[in-house]
Structure formats: C-alpha cells, structure tokens
Amino acid sequence: xxxxxxxxxxxxxxxxxxxxxxxxxxxxxxxxxxxxxxxxxxxxxxxxxxxxxxxxxxxxxxxxxxxxxxxxxxxxxxxxxxxxxxxxxxxxxxxxxxxxxxxxxxxxxxxxxxxxxxxxxxxxxxxxxxxxxxxxxxxxxxxxxxxxxxxxxxxxxxxxxxxxxxxxxxxxxxxxxxxxxxxxxxxxxxxxxxx
Ligand SMILES: Cc1cc2nc3c(=O)[nH]c(=O)nc-3n(C[C@H](O)[C@H](O)[C@H](O)COP(=O)(O)O)c2cc1C
Numbered sequence: 342x343x344x345x346x347x348x349x350x351x352x353x354x355x356x357x358x359x360x361x362x363x364x365x366x367x368x369x370x371x372x373x374x375x376x377x378x379x380x381x382x383x384x385x386x387x388x389x390x391x392x393x394x395x396x397x398x399x400x401x402x403x404x405x406x407x408x409x410x411x412x413x414x415x416x417x418x419x420x421x422x423x424x425x426x427x428x429x430x431x432x433x434x435x436x437x438x439x440x441x442x443x444x445x446x447x448x449x450x451x452x453x454x455x456x457x458x459x460x461x462x463x464x465x466x467x468x469x470x471x472x473x474x475x476x477x478x479x480x481x482x483x484x485x486x487x488x489x490x491x492x493x494x495x496x497x498x499x500x501x502x503x504x505x506x507x508x509x510x511x512x513x514x515x516x517x518x519x520x521x522x523x524x525x526x527x528x529x530x531x532x533x534x535x536x
Pocket of ligand 1: 351352353356357358360409436437438439440441479480481482483
C-alpha cells in the first residue's frame with residue numbers, strides 16, 4: 342500500500358485555512374490511483390518534543406562521546422524519519438505564524454534533518470531524497486501591493502487587529518511607516534550640519 346503523509350500544524354481548528362487544503366490534496370492524491378492511503382500527522386494535536394541534545398542532529402557514528410542520546414528520543418526520531426521515508430509523497434500544512442512557520446512544524450523538521458542519515462554524502466543519497474513534497478502555506482496578510490484577500494487568506498490573528506493596520510510590501514504597517522519617517526527626520530536633524 343502506497344501512502345501520502347499529510348502533516349498539519351495549524352492551531353486554528355475548524356477555522357483553519359491550511360487544513361481543508363491539505364485534506365483536499367490528500368483526497369485528490371488518493372483518488373488518482375489504486376491502493377493509495379493517507380497517513381496523517383497532526384503536529385498541533387500531538388506535538389513532538391523539542392530536541393534536547395545535539396546528538397540527535399547527527400547519525401550515531403558521528404556523535405561525540407559526551408553526546409548521549411535518550412533511547413526513547415532516538416526511537417521517536419527514527420519513527421518520524423521512517424514515516425517520511427516510507428511515504429510516496431508528503432503534503433505539509435505550513436501557515437505563516439509570526440513571519441515563520443508554527444514552532445511545532447519547526448520541531449518536527451529538526452527531528453528529520455540528521456547529518457549522516459537524511460543528508461546525502463559522496464557515496465550515498467540522504468534517506469528522504471527524491472520524495473516529493475507539497476507545502477500549503479496560507480498567510481493572513483499581503484506583503485506586496487496586492488489585495489490581502491488574494492494572498493491566500495483573510496487578515497487574521499495578531500496582525501489584523503485594528504490598531505496594527507496592514508503590513509505593506511516592506512513589512513511595515515502604517516504606524517511603522519510613520520515611525521520610520523519620524524526616525525528618518527530625527528536622524529536628519531542630528532546629522533544636518535549647522536548653518
Ligand atoms: C500565531 C499566529 C501568527 C500569525 N502570524 C502571521 C504573520 O506573521 N503574517 C501573516 O501574514 N499572517 C499571520 N497569521 C495569520 C495566518 O497566517 C493566517 O490566518 C493563515 O490562514 C493561518 O493558516 P491556518 O488557518 O491554517 O492556521 C498568524 C496567525 C496566527 C494564529
């Protein structure tokens with residue numbers, strides 16, 4: 342049985358924009374061929390723990406003697422890597438949270454990026470090489486001059502409060518632009534030579 346790994350990280354539950362898109366992708370993927378199934382990993386409902394030792398970033402043979410790794414943590418990391426390695430494809434819901442991805446998704450990625458295991462070397466490819474991945478990444482605001490409604494989502498969350506305004510193409514909202522202008526003129530006054 343071939344499976345698609347569907348990863349969700351949105352904390353917005355039924356209001357989520359990324360979750361239905363991930364689900365729609367998964368449904369289409371399943372419908373495109375026989376013997377296809379979906380394995381779901383919900384990082385919001387079941388977050389994986391942070392790495393607690395640098396040893397988990399390296400294959401066992403590359404670890405330094407003092408980098409002891411808790412066997413349970415190593416088992417979990419192996420499970421996460423095997424889950425991706427066994428997938429025919431991966432779809433990842435990765436909404437923009439504070440100009441980045443949800444921290445739960447970052448932690449999952451930290452587990453997957455292991456030097457000497459999932460990275461390629463001269464003689465062999467990394468374990469995850471060649472697995473196609475689709476990333477669904479909605480965000481609440483536009484970061485250019487386009488309509489926010491066309492940027493993949495409605496204004497939402499910390500950035501759409503009335504007092505913060507719309508973030509423009511340079512990542513500054515209206516108040517930010519006013520502040521920036523004041524700073525520029527204050528700076529100009531300080532540096533202007535005396536007449
Ligand atoms: C904690 C949090 C942080 C957010 N930070 C940003 C941001 O930095 N920029 C932005 O454009 N939208 C931001 N948003 C809005 C989301 O990106 C937007 O609502 C998106 O649709 C979220 O996907 P989801 O509904 O699947 O969670 C944030 C939302 C939340 C909940």
